[in-house]
Amino acid sequence: INMAEYSSDLLIEVAKGANLDVAMFLEDKASSFVKSSYDADQKIAQEMNISNNPSLVIFDNFNQQFGVLLEDVINCELIEKAFNHANSLDHQSQMPQQKKARSVGKSYLQIIK
Template sequence: MLEVYLFVNPLGEQCVRDEQNVLRLANDSDKQIQFQFVPLLNINVIQKAMQRQGLRPTDWQAQNQQSQTLYRLILDYKAALFQGKKRGRNFLIAMQDALLQAGQTYSESLVQAVAQQCKIDLEMFMEDRNSDLAKQAFHADQRLASEMNISEASSAVVFDCDHYDYGVLLEHFTYNTLFDLVNGQLDPFHDLNQHTPSCANLDDTQLHVL
């Protein structure tokens, strides 16, 4: 069995495409795959989100607002996950559709409407999204990212549960690269200098052995 961790900016359009690629992979591959969408929040993620919106990186008020919106959205996602991985994943995707595709603004009413749409117990959800448990889950995700040396969203880490000697980090990956790696058609150690096993370039994709 394989485990795939996809580190995402919940408000990143590229991350939405990467999420779709991981979901597609789980359907297309003959291998058993478990996957998690892990939200990432750091200054790099915030500044890139501001850049996409045409905001100046020195606009501290906008930066703070962007940070707070991402943080609240991540806590919402963690609270939805408490009611099951599928519901949590559906909630994240539905919020991304509303915010990125429909152009809606993040608000309490939108969050509640999407939660109900995803058949989430609203009373439990509203309590969980403000809980210490949700905040602890957020901090656990950021520690995981740090342990895996993740600094940018749209990064995926693939582990083979039968061989935990190493994991493979993919940055700027395509569906085909991810598919080939998961299905054993791509050897991350191939042609790497054994003294410097850092990465191999495949088109724009970066592979790093962890």
């Protein structure tokens, strides 16, 4: 893996490589809204013990207190297994035992109206 040290120049290079409007990207990056949104996302990820990228959390519409967290290798087969077990997401033992899937609680979520 070719690793580069984080810098403003690297960030601009990556933004250009992604064909972003670099000026708008830098403006958005500096905004207080983006910073607070990022902090909120990081807090949720920490509370759910998410440590890998990519990660995907699927919640059951009928029992929204629990979900399944899929990490690292997320593929159609694993997502399908999670959906097939949607009615029993509150019991980790009923989710196929996958190294990259585990039950998570939703008590971290705070909805503000």
